[in-house]
Amino acid sequence: xxxxxxxxxxxxxxxxxxxxxxxxxxxxxxxxxxxxxxxxxxxxxxxxxxxxxxxxxxxxxxxxxxxxxxxxxxxxxxxxxxxxxxxxxxxxxxxxxxxxxxxxxxxxxxxxxxxxxxxxxxxxxxxxxxxxxxxxxxxxxxxx
Amino acid sequence: xxxxxxxxxxxxxxxxxxxxxxxxxxxxxxxxxxxxxxxxxxxxxxxxxxxxxxxxxxxxxxxxxxxxxxxxxxxxxxxxxxxxxxxxxxxxxxxxxxxxxxxxxxxxxxxxxxxx
Numbered sequence: 001x002x003x004x005x006x007x008x009x010x011x012x013x014x015x016x017x018x019x020x021x022x023x024x025x026x027x028x029x030x031x032x033x034x035x036x037x038x039x040x041x042x043x044x045x046x047x048x049x050x051x052x053x054x055x056x057x058x059x060x061x062x063x064x065x066x067x068x069x070x071x072x073x074x075x076x077x078x079x080x081x082x083x084x085x086x087x088x089x090x091x092x093x094x095x096x097x098x099x100x101x102x103x104x105x106x107x108x109x110x111x112x113x114x115x116x117x118x119x120x121x122x123x124x125x126x127x128x129x130x131x132x133x134x135x136x137x138x139x140x141x142x143x144x
Numbered sequence: 145x146x147x148x149x150x151x152x153x154x155x156x157x158x159x160x161x162x163x164x165x166x167x168x169x170x171x172x173x174x175x176x177x178x179x180x181x182x183x184x185x186x187x188x189x190x191x192x193x194x195x196x197x198x199x200x201x202x203x204x205x206x207x208x209x210x211x212x213x214x215x216x217x218x219x220x221x222x223x224x225x226x227x228x229x230x231x232x233x234x235x236x237x238x239x240x241x242x243x244x245x246x247x248x249x250x251x252x253x254x255x256x257x258x259x260x
Contacts, residue, residue, distance in 0.1 A: 001253065002245035004238035008256040019259035023242075032242035039259050046260060077240070084237060085256045089228040095256040097236045102228040116251050123250050 001116070005032065007081040008093050015046040017078075022051035024074020025065045031058050 007024075009016035019039060026035035038054045039046070048069065055065040068074065085095070088102075096103040098115040117127045147153060228234060236254040 001251040002238070002243050002247065002249040003253045003255060004236075004241035004243045006236070006238075006241055006254055006256040008258055009260070010258050013258055013260035016258050016260040023259065027242045033244055036242075036259075043260065081241075081256070088234055088236070090256050091227055093256060093258045095227070097228075097234055097254040097256075099252060100233040100236060102230045102232070102234065104227055104230075112253075116253075119251055125250055 005036065006085065007078040008085045008090065008095070009078070009082065010093065018048065018051070018069070019046050020078045021069055021072055021074050022048075022054075022065075024077060025051075025068035026055065026058070026060060028068055028073070029060045029065065031060060034058050 005023075007020045009020050023032060023035055023039065026032050035054055035058060038057070042050075051069065052062060052066060055062050088097075092104070094106060096107075096112075098112070099119045101115065101119075103111065103115055113131055117131055120127050120131075238252055238254050241254065
């Protein structure tokens with residue numbers, strides 16, 4: 001299973017654009033997800049200095065990172081994601097597409113498991129036993 | 145005073161015929177009048193009942209028609225579609241999206257998200 005991140009900063013979130021640029025800068029150096037986790041770990045702190053600190057913590061080339069931020073290197077990719085979201089009719093976040101099928105909002109894990117299992121069934125792939133239990137509402141399974 | 149057959153005198157008897165006859169006649173007339181009025185009443189009431197019945201029926205129908213119309217007007221328009229169609233399969237570009245997991249995988253979840 002692969003989870004792909006698509007940028008969707010909302011218009012009225014003033015601090016969003018910089019956060020997305022920072023994440024793109026981290027992605028440039030192959031550390032998108034750790035950087036993403038740092039941001040979500042403390043969503044109250046959304047400012048340049050914090051991002052620079054994260055870059056440092058993650059062992060990134062801070063100079064390159066900062067340069068990417070200052071020149072907004074990730075802007076094109078972010079804008080493309082936003083345009084795609086709008087063309088798909090996405091209006092709010094988070095919005096998920098499981099093999100192209102839309103799942104809105106922050107859903108309980110069981111709903112994801114159901115959607116994933118449905119896809120596995122459609123693709124005639126076996127559903128892991130743990131995932132079957134999850135879809136039925138059990139505790140989320142690790143990995144997958 | 146009336147004279148009995150044996151010659152003795154008895155109480156005066158009223159002559160049969162005229163007096164009682166008048167009373168009977170009047171009673172009969174009275175009864176007939178009452179009967180007549182009663183029948184007429186009954187007849188008129190029946191007419192009224194039929195008339196009212198028809199009117200009520202007509203009003204009832206009209207009310208039902210109006211109620212249906214109001215219901216139809218009050219029915220909210222189908223809500224505008226908000227967000228992507230959950231029954232559709234969309235193509236989401238994920239080739240260059242930051243990803244966790246193998247590039248080729250049977251399940252690909254694309255997440256549109258903000259940080260703030």
